Amino acid sequence: MKLTIQLPYHADCYTVETECQDIMDTLRRTYGMYCRLDTQTDTGAYHITQMDNGYYITYDGHTIPTDNPVQYLHNEMFLKKKITPGIFALHAGGVSHDDKAYIFCAPTTTGKTTLTAYLAERNMEYISDDCVFINMNDLSVYPCHTPIHLREGGYTVLQEHGLVPHPIEKADERYVYTPKKLSPLRMEIGKILFLTRTLDTNEIKPLGKAEALRQLMVSPITVYPITREYLVFLNRLIPYCCEVKYCDMEFVLEQIGVK
Secondary structure, eight states: OEEEEOOTTBSSOEEEEESOHHHHHHHHHHHGGGEEEOOSOOTTOEEEEEETTEEEEEETTEEEEESOHHHHHHHHHHSSSOBOTTEEEEEOEEEEETTEEEEEEOOTTSSHHHHHHHHHHTTOEEEESSEEEEETTTOOEEOOOOOEEEOHHHHHHHHHTTOOOSSOEEETTEEEEOOSSBOOSSBEEEEEEEEEEOSSOOEEEEOOHHHHHHHHHTOBSSOOOOOHHHHHHHHHHGGGEEEEEESOHHHHHHHTTOO
């Protein structure tokens, strides 16, 4: 079985060949519309073999043992500078409204995906729950419409608000689906929101220049060389940066212009 993955704004596509159905299913759930079945011979494919003690990935004459081949491939795609030159890949979720992108930056397990899913089910347009692309020349925002992967807690939150999407699939302890309403393929920046979930506080305020720059520098999904041009680009993003503390997701909805 062979699957080709072509993510947006990646210089390369990735072909995976394996007889392991679970791996193929997981890749399709992870990358959704960016996967296609492939029948052509490709000497550059990643060959995944399941063994008793894990997996082996063979590529370009090398064989690598791994417990998690899907994570290995994800690292190949994002951590080895495969992003198209001139594109800033931000580890973030996001939704759009009136052709403007609202980008959510927060550490893993702090509610970023749950908030993105909630807003998407409140009639916002889905950009991504993991990676948002920004053009470093004109600051246009581009989506990555991979499926949402909700943890149990996030799924429960949607249940409590009567917003469980259909269809939805449970796999690998996640609830997986693609929102029906997708963002445009090109947007302006509305805001870049650095999120902190709280028990009793809802507030939003602009970030100071130094803090905004610090937050931006730790938020890419891949590594960028610290050049003068790169710092100039990050400084152009600073006016869009806000700090958001929230206990109520409806408060965030209001901040992006929906009453």
